[in-house]
Structures are given as C-alpha cells and as structure tokens.
Amino acid sequence: MFTFEQLEAAGLPVTRVWVDHFDNSQADFSRELTPAEVSKFQNIEKGLPISLSLSLSTSQNIILADGQDLAVVTFRGEPGATVDYTINGQAQSLTLDESGMDTLELTCDTPNTTLLVQVGSTRVVIFAVEVPA
Numbered sequence: 001m002f003t004f005e006q007l008e009a010a011g012l013p014v015t016r017v018w019v020d021h022f023d024n025s026q027a028d029f030s031r032e033l034t035p036a037e038v039s040k041f042q043n044i045e046k047g048l049p050i051s052l053s054l055s056l057s058t059s060q061n062i063i064l065a066d067g068q069d070l071a072v073v074t075f076r077g078e079p080g081a082t083v084d085y086t087i088n089g090q091a092q093s094l095t096l097d098e099s100g101m102d103t104l105e106l107t108c109d110t111p112n113t114t115l116l117v118q119v120g121s122t123r124v125v126i127f128a129v130e131v132p133a
Contacts, residue, residue: 001019001025002017002025002027002044002045003017004016004017004027006044007027007041007044009082010040010041010044011037011040011078011079011080011081012027012029012033012037012040012041013029013030013031013033013037014027014028014029014030015028015029015030016028025045027041036078054075054076054077054081054083054119054120054122055075055076055077055122056073056074056075056076056117056119056122056123056124057073057074057076057124058071058072058073058074058117058124058126059071059072059073059074060126061124061125061126061127062126062127062129063106063107063108063126063127063128063129064128064129064130064131065108065109065110065111065112065113065128065129065130065131066109066131067107067108067109068107069107070105070106070107071105071106071115071126072103072104072105072106073103073104073105073106073117073124073126074101074102074103075094075096075101075102075103075104075119076096076100076101077096077100078096078100079096079097079098079099079100080095080096080098081095081096081100082094082095082096083095083096083102083119084119085117085118085119086116086117086118087106087115087116087117088114088115088116089116104117106126108126108128109128110128111128111129111130111131112128112129112130113127113128114126114127114128115127115128
C-alpha cells in the first residue's frame, strides 16, 4: 500500500491514488513515467527505500582554519528532491533547485578539524588546517 503523499514526496507526477476492489493501491499520473520514476514507484510499492541518484563534490578538500577560507560542497540529483545529509553527524536538509543542484559553503576556525559531509554512503571530507604564521 502507498499513499498520495509518498508518491508526491518522491517527486512523481501523481494525480490520484485509490484502492481497487482487490484491496490493492492504484495510482494515476499526469504523464508517462520516466524509467527512473518507474523504479522509484516500484520501490514505494514494495516498501523499499527510494533510491535517489545523488552526487557530492567539493571545490577543495583542504581549507585554512581562519573562518574565511571556504570549501563549496555541491549536491547534484533530481530536481526538487529533498536531501537529508549530515555535517559531522549533525542532521541537516536542503532541497535541490529546478536544475537538480544546490551548494553549501563551509568554513572553519578550528585548526586540525575534519568536516565530513555525508548523504547515505556518499561523502566528502574537508580538512581545516592551521593558518601559517
């Protein structure tokens, strides 16, 4: 069983959900689903997690711990998708724009600090090093 809300949250173009006379969930969509959307729908039907195609990249992996030098982390995935991620274990979320992208600027003022940005098993690591004298 699935709900309208589940399909909508997955970014599927759902218009209606109902239960048929065999007690099975059914759905109508405003257009034909892409292969990636069909895969999402099938996962929802089976109660499996939705697999989002997501990539992370960073402008640099080493920054100065001066509170000004920054690393830009770029998230790329499905347009409009909500991405739950962590920075050193602290939960955060963002929504990808219509091009399927968003960025995060990270700075640090504590030398010898590691910043770990992680979405599932996808991660980038940024090291903050002491400012040279």
